Amino acid sequence: MKKGIAVLLVLLILGTVGYLVITNLDTSGLNRKPPVTVKGYYGSEKEDYLNDPRVIDILKKKYGITLDLRKSGSMEMAGLSTEGIDFFWPSSEIPVSRIEALHKGEIKKSASIGYSPMIVASWEPIKALLEKNGLIRQEGALSILDIGKLIQLTISEKKWSDLQGASSLYRSNKTVLVKTTDPSQSNSGLLYLAISSGLLNGNQVITADKIPTVIPSVKKLFDLQGFKSHTSALPWEDYLNKGRGDTPLVWVYEAQFINDVAANGFQRGGDRLTPLYPEPTIWSNHIYISFTENGNRLLDLLLNDEELQKIFNEHGFRNNYKNGEYFLSYFKEKNVIVPATLDQIADIPTYENMQMMLDRIK
Numbered sequence: 001m002k003k004g005i006a007v008l009l010v011l012l013i014l015g016t017v018g019y020l021v022i023t024n025l026d027t028s029g030l031n032r033k034p035p036v037t038v039k040g041y042y043g044s045e046k047e048d049y050l051n052d053p054r055v056i057d058i059l060k061k062k063y064g065i066t067l068d069l070r071k072s073g074s075m076e077m078a079g080l081s082t083e084g085i086d087f088f089w090p091s092s093e094i095p096v097s098r099i100e101a102l103h104k105g106e107i108k109k110s111a112s113i114g115y116s117p118m119i120v121a122s123w124e125p126i127k128a129l130l131e132k133n134g135l136i137r138q139e140g141a142l143s144i145l146d147i148g149k150l151i152q153l154t155i156s157e158k159k160w161s162d163l164q165g166a167s168s169l170y171r172s173n174k175t176v177l178v179k180t181t182d183p184s185q186s187n188s189g190l191l192y193l194a195i196s197s198g199l200l201n202g203n204q205v206i207t208a209d210k211i212p213t214v215i216p217s218v219k220k221l222f223d224l225q226g227f228k229s230h231t232s233a234l235p236w237e238d239y240l241n242k243g244r245g246d247t248p249l250v251w252v253y254e255a256q257f258i259n260d261v262a263a264n265g266f267q268r269g270g271d272r273l274t275p276l277y278p279e280p281t282i283w284s285n286h287i288y289i290s291f292t293e294n295g296n297r298l299l300d301l302l303l304n305d306e307e308l309q310k311i312f313n314e315h316g317f318r319n320n321y322k323n324g325e326y327f328l329s330y331f332k333e334k335n336v337i338v339p340a341t342l343d344q345i346a347d348i349p350t351y352e353n354m355q356m357m358l359d360r361i362k
Contacts, residue, residue, distance in 0.1 A: 039084060040089060075094075091253075120249050129166060148203075157175055186229065211357055
């Protein structure tokens, strides 16, 4: 009898220990670490992903991580204190270079989590008007925008009403321009500065000796816009909520656009959202920068957890070296056609040359 009880006790203890071990292992087989809150700043275009209930649930239940997040423009981020902060997650190499310069010695790890090309979000009648005036060509289901010609229309201060066919398609006395963010604070505006400077430099990446020749025109592209937001969220919301009268063209991340239309469709009231793929375009590289061991912990999961990566794809971000086919098939099922590859890509100037241009267009 006593022997039987002893055996039962041993089995109970072994079962309890086994349960504790199993429930404290993540799927990679590593001992689960203590629960932590990971604090950081991120670019607003990644808000939907970071607030996705699935992401929150995976991080908390599977890995014991709770996020404490703050939005910031990518360039603005560089000037923030890292005290008590585990990570920054800006949106291209240029703000990363600035962060590295201002926080030298504080960075523990960094890596690219995903990418998104820049596009111009517009409306069906605007697309038709630009096509009628030789600025757009169709490649299958994709509308390809000659961004160089569009920039020249802005520099010459052409009005929409000056374009052939405007009376029946878009009667507006606004200047033909692309709305962007403030390039001194936000990455998307910064990338518009990068691509426009190259186009105005004969389709060559801008160099220090050529900057004085393009500054007057580049400055006009931003000055004619009036107010510019410090994050990409506001012009995107203006586009969606105020319509083509306020925002006929807006410079956005492809991820913002396809994430929204996959969930909500293209039709908005009596109008239709329309993506225009600029030729050339420019890539945004969403680089995560860690300052602490907790920051490293989250970085490793974003890079290596397959479920987190697929959810990132579903929010419109690409990481072709791992799941390019999943990205394409997911959006095809949502009736959102995206290019599998992009050939015409503008190069990003050096951080020093970008800073020189920013100083001169203030």
